[in-house]
Amino acid sequence: MTEQTPQSPLDKTFDPAAIEARWYAHWEANGLFRPERPDAQPFTIVNPPPNVTGSLHIGHALDNTLQDVVIRYERLRGKDALWVVGTDHAGIATQMVVERQMEAQQDKRTNYTRDGFIEKVWEWKRESGGTITGQLRRLGCSMDWSREQFTMDPHFTKAVVKVFVDLYNEGLIYRDKRLVNWDPKLKTAISDLEVETREIQGHFWHFKYPLTDGSGHISVATTRPETMLADMAVAVNPADERYQPLLARGATVTLPITGRVIPIVADEHADPELGSGAVKITPGHDFNDFEVGKRAGFKAADMLNMLDAEAKVCQTADNLIPPELLGLDRFEARKRVVELLDKDDLLEKIEDRVIQTPYGDRGGVVIEPWLTDQWYVDAATLAQPAIEAVKSGAIEIVPKTWEKTYFNWMENIQPWCVSRQLWWGHRIPAWFGPSIENPDELTIFVADDEVAASRQAAEYYGKAWQIGEGMTLSVVADQAAAKALESQESLMSSKADLEADFGQKIEDHEMPVPEPIKAFGIWQDADVLDTWFSSALWPFATLGWPDADAPLLAKHYPNDLLVSGFDILFFWNARMAMQGIHFMKEVPWKRMYLHGLVRAADGQKMSKSKGNVVDPLGLIDQYGADALRFFMAAMESQGRDVKMDEKRVEGYRNFATKLWNAARFCQANGITASTSVSAPAATSAVNRWIIGEVVETVAALDKAMADLRFDAAANAIYHFVWNQFCDWYIELIKGAFDEETKAVAGWVLDQILVMLHPFMPFVTEELWSKTGAREHELIVARWPAPAAAVDAGAKAEVEWLIALVGNLRAAKAELGIAPGARLTAYLPDPSETTRSLIAGNGPVIDRLARLDAIRFEPAPAGPAIQVGAGDAMLAIPLDGVIDIAAEKARLEKALAASLKERDSLGKRLENPAFVEKAKPDAVDKAKADHAHHAAEAERLTAALARLG
Structure with missing residues (x-):
């Protein structure tokens, strides 16, 4: 219930800042974002959970405005509208933030145990992790904060663990040695989607690789000379006649520097038209080479690695890298390798070349393809039902043009690497122990917790296992752990390191055969899961899954709509589709709306380096949240990016002011709140007309919202308020305020407030509260139902x-x-x-x-x-009204100027050299100016014609 008097005088001026905080606090405190509606039809959306480290940026403002428009609209329509809100633990980002904070205090993560550092992260979250949620409130987002979620909450962790264990048991999660995108700064694997490709000025080095039999050499070219230290082959195209003799006799080359003898292999990866047609193959450090190496018969376990976790040169398994190169940074090693080859007269030439170089989007350093043991999801299997869901219409993608992109990625999806070498995150529920069959290898126990893993270990090791004489469990476990850590390229190599990292004691313990190994004989994987693995469960884990009796789950899954930027279509949306269908046997949402990016006014992508980033909170401070929200909705046209235009934001602030002044006018003339949802009786043409305009506007809004045309919806209510109501209806009824007109005007103003509320919640709620006695707040009012028709005669x-x-x-x-x-x-x-x-x-x-x-x-x-x-x-x-001759002269002069500009611009636009070579902004401006002067010339010509 509102606490307003039947009618409170409106302030002379509209001040957004004075009302926004007050109303938001009122809505939240009174539970109005999700009022009790147990029997109502559900409507559910989940917000893309922002990183707990995040601050509101302009993209968030667009994304969350669109969601709030939808949820307020559906709430007004009487539905049990649930907007699930929460934040993502953001493994890499959060660990980076906390470590930077520690560095500023001359502290570091490795000064703490794993548990100690994680407690530091939780401490940071308690103090600083709520920044963005407060900012979402400033934007007016009517989320169900009473059920705010966090991807590291206990119930969410339970869901994550169950998904991992179930997928593992189904054979859809597995451990494999493959190349990953390794970030040497963060010392973790990252996904392809987290890699940015930049154009860097680099070089193409051409080297001679001597044939082992001394009969000559073969030329190869590379952009990464340092990787030749781990070369395992040279590939030539099988159709390349130049190399047929070498292939026929099984020729080999002896690598410079290392002296490693490697084969020349036939593979179509080698392009005869590129360079010499021969390419060096380093399967442990290049994604294409990895595939060539597999085709050549190299097992992943046998592929050579020459870099450590910091991308410094380490010794290969064959111990052939000279000691002088060990420990060098990869780029120092590059310089040194080139010098050594040049010294031996093996450097043929160096070409300047622009290189497409991968960078980590967070670490900001060059990504290194690195061969490690990681956990993978069989994404290709999980993708099939998600593909069919879109094809069948079970999931509707809006705009439909994104379907092709979706299918292309999903149909060519690669295994999803889900392990990350971090401490903050969901630790992988897998434990290792030495294999019974081969103590040099590992057995994996995947379970919900350590107790369950220990039971698996007891069952496994309960089988007769003979330990050599004098061996203890400690020795066996230490050897196996060292082997495991070595295979993961970990810096830890001793039992002491293992104990420090995992926080448990590995005791010396004689094990009489066949007594089962105790729980301390296995150790948990140190890695955590990719953040996107847990957020993929967002549509159902937030509703209480895996608790089958969770009250919200049956009612609100599947969700009705997902709104997100197209840029996380594969990071998040596709993975939600895969996991939701697999575990819930239903799609996670019925519709997926993909909006564009918010760009700078000139169309460029916003970035801090360009200095063109716009702070949405600054716009809210200056113009109010309502103005920014309306701008976002009005500019969101399916399939197009939004160009930032502060003048338009200011214009929508003026729009709110115009409505405010119209409400003050009504109030001053005795027009108060309506007591009816349906339209009042009307006899005069102007009243019947405005009722019909409401009917048409409601229909236009409903259609636009059904089609997810936010721009059409915003423009429909804008033009009705500004043109029909403020500019004409109020003008037409001035001086004729009979009871009918007061009733109609009050009703129309109420309909405006309700229709405009999803877009401008603050000003509409304030006006609602002060224009008459109300039974409830506007946020829970009823959507217009005029129960009237358009009167054609009155119209x-x-x-x-x-x-x-x-x-x-x-x-x-x-x-x-x-x-x-x-x-x-x-x-x-x-x-x-x-x-x-x-x-x-x-x-x-x-x-x-x-x-x-x-x-x-x-x-x-x-x-x-x-x-x-x-x-x-x-x-x-016009006789006696104006000076005809003078007016003709003025118009003719203005017409001549406009015609001159129009024609000049027309010639420029007809010139291909200008259109093709000028900057796009200059071409666009020329087109706009040409259109302006052409229109002005028409107007002036018409004005002259009026004068005869």
Whole structure:
């Protein structure tokens, strides 16, 4: 219930800042974002959970505005509208933030145990992790904060663990040695989607690789000379006749520096047209080479690695890298390798070349393809039902144009690497122990917790396992752990390191055969899961899954709509589709709406380096949240990016002010809140007309919202409020405030507040509270149901009046006639309809058109302007009104200037050299200026024609 008096005087000026915080606090405190509606039809959306480290940026403002427009709209329609809100633990980002904070205090992560560091992260979250949630409140987001989620909450962790264990048991998660994108700064694997490709000025080095038999050499070229230290082959195309003799005799080359003898292999990866047609193959450090190596028969376990976790040179398994190169940074090693080859006269030439170079989007350093043991999801299997869901229509993608992109990625999806070498995150529920069959290898136990893993280990090791004489569990476990860590390229290599990292003691313990190994004989994987693995469960884990009796799960899954930027289509959306269908046996949402990016005014992508980033909170401070929200909705056109335009934001602040002033006008004239949802009875044409306009606007809004055309919805309510209601209806009813008109005007104002509320919640709620006694707040009001029809006769009559007044005012403006000047119009032989309209609207014509009279006779001879309305063309004499000659001269001069500019710009735009070579902004400006001057020339020509 509101606490407002039946009608509280509105302040003279509209001040957004004064009302926004007050109303948001009121809504949240009173549970109005999700009022109790147990029997109502559900409507559910989940927000893309922002990183807990995040601050509101302009993309968030767009994304969350669109979601809030939808959820407020559906709430007004009486639905049990649930907007799930929460934040993502953001493994890499959060660990980076906390480590930077520690560095500023001369501290570091490795000074703590794993548990100690994680407690530091939780401490940071408690103190600083709520920044973005407060900012979402400032934007007006009506989320269900009573159920705020966090991807590291205990119930969410339970869901994550279950998904991992179930997928593992189904064979859909597995451990494999493959190349990954390794970030040497963060010392973790990252996904392909987290890699940015930049164009870097680099080089193409051409080297001679000597043939082992001394018969010559083969030339290879590379952009990464340092990787030759781990070369395992040279590939040539099987169809390349130049190398047929070498292939035929099984020729090999002896690598410079290392002396490693490697084969020459046939593979179509080698392009005969590129360089010498021969390419060096380093399967442990290049994604293409990895595939060539597999085709050549190299097992992943046997592929050579020459870099450690910091991308410094380490010794390969064959111990052939010279000691002088060990420990060098990869780029120092590059320089040194080139020097050594040049010294031995093996450097043929160096070409300058622009290199497409991968960078980590967070670490900011060059990514290194690195061969490690990681956990993978069989994404190809999980993708199939998600593909079919879109094809069948179970999931509708809006705009539909994104379907092709979706299918292309999903149909060519690669195994999803889900392990990350971090401490903050969901630790992988897998434990290792030495294999019974081969103590040099590992056995994996995947379970919900350590107790369950220990039971698996007890069962496994309970089988007869002979330990060699004098061996203890400690020794076996230590050897196996060291082997595992070595295979993962970990820096830890001893039992002491293992104990420190995992926080548990590995005791010496004699194990009589066949006593089962105890729980301390296995150790948990140190890695955590990719953040996107847990956020993929967002649509159902937030509703209580895996608890089958969770009350929200049955009612609110599947969700109705997902709104997100297209840039996380594969990071998040596709993975939600895969996991949701797999575990819930239903799609996660029925529709997926993908919006564009918010770009700078010139169309460029916003970035801090360019200095063109716009702070949404600054815009809210200056213009109010309502203005920013309306801008976002009005500019969101399916399939297009939004160009930032602060002037338009300011314009929508003016729009709110105009509505405010219209409400003050109504209040000053005794117009109060309506007591009816349906339209009141009306007899006058103007009242019947405005009721019909409400009916049409509601229909337009409903259609636009059904089609997810936010721009169309915003424009429909904007034009109704600004044009029909403020500009015309209020003007038409001035001085005629009978009870019917007061009732209709009050009802129309109420409908405006309800229709506009999803876009501008603050100003509408404030006006709702102060324009009369209310049973409830606007946020939980009822969506308009006029129970009325468009009155065609009233619509025609009022539109005739609007045309007459509007055309006459435009003519006066064109000819420099004062707006208040009173004129006389002539209309010979009017139709009966026009005669009736004039007779029935005399006072309005007199007041708004400023016409002393409309005479049904020919106009006197002389200059006159022609003004049309309906089927009538009124003539208005100008003798004595303006200086005809002077006005003609002014118009002709202005026309000549506009024609000159129009033609000049036209010639420039017809010149291919200008259109092709000029900057796009310059071309766009020229087109806009040409259109402006062409329109101005038409207007001035028409004005001259009026003068005769």
